[in-house]
Amino acid sequence: VLVLTRRPNQSIRIGEDVTITVIEVRGDQVRIGIEAPRSTPVHRAEVLAQVQQENAAAAQSSMRDALAALDLLRPAQGGDPS
Amino acid sequence: VSRTAAAAPVTPPPAPFPARIATTRFGDLVVDESRVLRFPEGLPGFPAETEWVLVPHAADGASPFVWLQSARRADLAFLLMPPALAFPDYAPPLPPDVDGAAASGASLWVVVTVPAGDPRAMTANLLGPIVLEEGARRGRQVVLGDDRYTTRHPVFPSGAAVAGAAGA
Numbered sequence: 001v002l003v004l005t006r007r008p009n010q011s012i013r014i015g016e017d018v019t020i021t022v023i024e025v026r027g028d029q030v031r032i033g034i035e036a037p038r039s040t041p042v043h044r045a046e047v048l049a050q051v052q053q054e055n056a057a058a059a060q061s062s063m064r065d066a067l068a069a070l071d072l073l074r075p076a077q078g079g080d081p082s
Numbered sequence: 083v084s085r086t087a088a089a090a091p092v093t094p095p096p097a098p099f100p101a102r103i104a105t106t107r108f109g110d111l112v113v114d115e116s117r118v119l120r121f122p123e124g125l126p127g128f129p130a131e132t133e134w135v136l137v138p139h140a141a142d143g144a145s146p147f148v149w150l151q152s153a154r155r156a157d158l159a160f161l162l163m164p165p166a167l168a169f170p171d172y173a174p175p176l177p178p179d180v181d182g183a184a185a186s187g188a189s190l191w192v193v194v195t196v197p198a199g200d201p202r203a204m205t206a207n208l209l210g211p212i213v214l215e216e217g218a219r220r221g222r223q224v225v226l227g228d229d230r231y232t233t234r235h236p237v238f239p240s241g242a243a244v245a246g247a248a249g250a
Binding site: 041044048058059065066071 | 107108122123125126127128139140145146147149158159160161167168179193194195196197198199200201202204207209210223225226227232233234237238
């Protein structure tokens with residue numbers, strides 16, 4: 001891991017088109033500005049990890065359970081009586 | 083000038099369309115290129131899966147659910163639901179580039195997780211909604227930076243689902 005020390009308003013360039021700037025340091029929080037092309041996704045790492053985990057779980061949903069879920073949902077929505 | 087297409091990963095060329103996929107859920111599916119939805123970034127956890135098709139949940143079109151089936155991986159599909167079905171107030175702020183797409187007729191979906199054998203505990207991922215631009219044959223899963231939402235909102239709040247919910 002490359003470790004750099006930066007002060008507020010100082011930046012780091014990554015490659016040709018990503019710039020990370022330290023905007024403010026207050027207590028144990030750091031505000032960071034990120035400039036990157038739209039095609040470069042930028043996420044909070046722990047949030048992205050949650051979505052990855054949930055996608056892995058969601059991919060296990062079976063046809064049979066989905067049909068059962070739909071049966072539960074229909075009366076709740078006041079849909080067609082079956 | 084911004085160069086966005088940097089070093090692309092080297093992958094074997096995929097089979098040409100129309101492709102026949104022996105899906106685990108829907109049997110044999112012949113996928114024509116005109117039906118393929120492209121997710122340029124893949125989905126979180128599935129970065130290589132960039133080609134998907136929509137499969138209706140019920141043949142008669144009576145189901146609000148739709149399956150997002152990988153056009154390449156037979157066993158990979160996600161059950162999608164219109165969020166209004168269970169979360170009428172759900173209107174997350176979308177990133178500006180997605181918002182533009184939404185204005186031009188894109189649709190918003192949420193991925194549903196149905197635990198095996200326990201449909202009452204089904205949850206919806208409101209943190210990572212799916213935006214589909216069917217006209218442009220494009221889609222993406224948006225990761226929201228909004229801590230009102232989690233990946234596991236119970237669809238049936240009074241059910242056993244609460245035990246599995248990750249926060250409020």
